[in-house]
Amino acid sequence: MSRVALPRDLGELWQEMDRAPQAMLYAGGTDLLVRRRSRPQPESPLICLERVEELKRLELRGDQIYLGAGCTHSRLLASDLVRQRLPILARALAVLGSPLVRNMGTLGGNLATASPAGDTLPPLYALGAWVELASPCRVKRLPLCDFILGPGRTALRPGEIILGVAVPVPLQGARHHFEKVGQRAALAISIASLAALIETEASGLVRRAHLAWGSLGPRVVTCPAAEQALEGGGLNRESLSRAARLAREAVSPIDDQRASAAYRRRVAGNLLLRLADPA
Amino acid sequence: MIRLTFSLNGRPVRLRTAADKRLVDLLRQDLGLTGTKEACGAGECGACTVLMDGEPRLSCLTLAAQAEGRELTTIEGLAPAGELHPVQRAFVERGAVQCGFCTPGMALSAAALLARNPSPSAQETRQALAGNLCRCTGYQKIVEAIQAAAAALEAEP
Numbered sequence: 001m002s003r004v005a006l007p008r009d010l011g012e013l014w015q016e017m018d019r020a021p022q023a024m025l026y027a028g029g030t031d032l033l034v035r036r037r038s039r040p041q042p043e044s045p046l047i048c049l050e051r052v053e054e055l056k057r058l059e060l061r062g063d064q065i066y067l068g069a070g071c072t073h074s075r076l077l078a079s080d081l082v083r084q085r086l087p088i089l090a091r092a093l094a095v096l097g098s099p100l101v102r103n104m105g106t107l108g109g110n111l112a113t114a115s116p117a118g119d120t121l122p123p124l125y126a127l128g129a130w131v132e133l134a135s136p137c138r139v140k141r142l143p144l145c146d147f148i149l150g151p152g153r154t155a156l157r158p159g160e161i162i163l164g165v166a167v168p169v170p171l172q173g174a175r176h177h178f179e180k181v182g183q184r185a186a187l188a189i190s191i192a193s194l195a196a197l198i199e200t201e202a203s204g205l206v207r208r209a210h211l212a213w214g215s216l217g218p219r220v221v222t223c224p225a226a227e228q229a230l231e232g233g234g235l236n237r238e239s240l241s242r243a244a245r246l247a248r249e250a251v252s253p254i255d256d257q258r259a260s261a262a263y264r265r266r267v268a269g270n271l272l273l274r275l276a277d278p279a
Numbered sequence: 280m281i282r283l284t285f286s287l288n289g290r291p292v293r294l295r296t297a298a299d300k301r302l303v304d305l306l307r308q309d310l311g312l313t314g315t316k317e318a319c320g321a322g323e324c325g326a327c328t329v330l331m332d333g334e335p336r337l338s339c340l341t342l343a344a345q346a347e348g349r350e351l352t353t354i355e356g357l358a359p360a361g362e363l364h365p366v367q368r369a370f371v372e373r374g375a376v377q378c379g380f381c382t383p384g385m386a387l388s389a390a391a392l393l394a395r396n397p398s399p400s401a402q403e404t405r406q407a408l409a410g411n412l413c414r415c416t417g418y419q420k421i422v423e424a425i426q427a428a429a430a431a432l433e434a435e436p
Contacts, residue, residue: 004281004298004344033301033340034321046299048345074334098410099388100325100337186409187323 003045014136020045028104031113069108069162088123088176098187108162117215122195125212134163190215191259194271216251223250244269285346288356302338303327314354325411328384354383365428375424377415389425
């Protein structure tokens with residue numbers, strides 16, 4: 001039987017963590033409580049973050065949007081700020097798990113789990129997001145790409161929590177694209193996904209392309225060569241096919257029960273073709 | 280053991296329980312409310328859906344301690360004793376039940392949908408139920424029943 005603490009603010013949270021440094025932290029429980037059941041650790045105390053007020057912030061701060069780690073996916077999806085300014089993230093959230101999972105799971109939890117198939121990771125990579133970490137004595141920021149170290153591994157240190165994510169507001173008019181390939185339309189773990197944020201010139205030519213693939217390697221895959229292949233030109237069949245070839249070389253997928261590595265590699269490139277401008 | 284106080288189907292409840300007991304076990308084993316079902320135990324099927332402060336959530340991935348101070352509704356409390364919620368009535372009238380194991384979760388997810396969107400499209404209905412699996416594969420009648428319940432609720436004075 002484990003103790004379960006429900007701190008209401010950061011002060012209470014630090015006290016609980018001080019009292020039980022070995023405690024496991026969770027918010028929605030959609031990952032941790034599943035793992036805990038398959039590998040019981042009966043005496044390990046738990047700290048549930050669902051009531052920590054400081055983790056629920058969701059606001060525009062200057063040229064950044066701040067998303068508290070404790071925001072549930074449903075809350076983010078219902079927010080006008082996210083829907084209007086971060087459609088790339090909203091599209092990923094809309095296909096994350098199921099409504100029930102989205103009502104419980106949080107953004108911080110999706111980052112802490114650091115699954116290669118984590119649906120919020122590719123859009124947050126493409127957006128150039130920063131992760132804000134806190135301990136009782138300090139708050140620090142890391143680029144998301146430095147925070148995720150591998151499957152289930154992050155730069156989070158003992159005694160630290162994820163406070164939130166800071167996302168630079170994308171330029172008005174930028175194109176937001178997210179597509180996930182799964183075995184079914186809902187409640188599907190991603191087989192491959194692509195998040196693309198495309199900034200264009202008034203002429204329609206690509207100024208900057210930010211591309212990030214999920215489920216195609218131990219971490220989110222980026223491919224500067226594919227981005228450069230699109231920059232300075234239009235999004236047409238030729239440029240996208242060139243970028244797709246480069247993307248297929250950059251990914252390092254695995255075979256698993258959902259798909260083969262060869263299929264994933266092919267899809268990694270094909271997902272780019274969806275970006276083609278209407279002829 | 281901890282002391283918990285919460286509202287269950289409109290009535291205040293005070294009890295002692297293990298803090299890390301799963302909510303589905305607290306409901307079924309300690310409180311005898313076996314309308315809440317458990318199938319996968321891993322958040323993938325929705326059979327254990329309950330409403331917490333009106334929002335559908337998985338009771339297999341919620342610990343007892345998290346119920347403190349909340350308002351819980353299970354299928355037993357969706358309508359007053361002896362009555363049916365319009366969603367339940369529509370399920371009966373439209374034959375939207377086969378084996379029945381997914382039905383409590385379906386009904387609760389549907390009731391929560393209609394509370395926030397009184398006239399959902401078929402597509403919105405399907406999306407709202409995407410986390411509730413029916414292995415008899417009777418989704419068509421379930422969606423039709425929920426649409427009928429929406430119409431019945433709209434027609435109420």
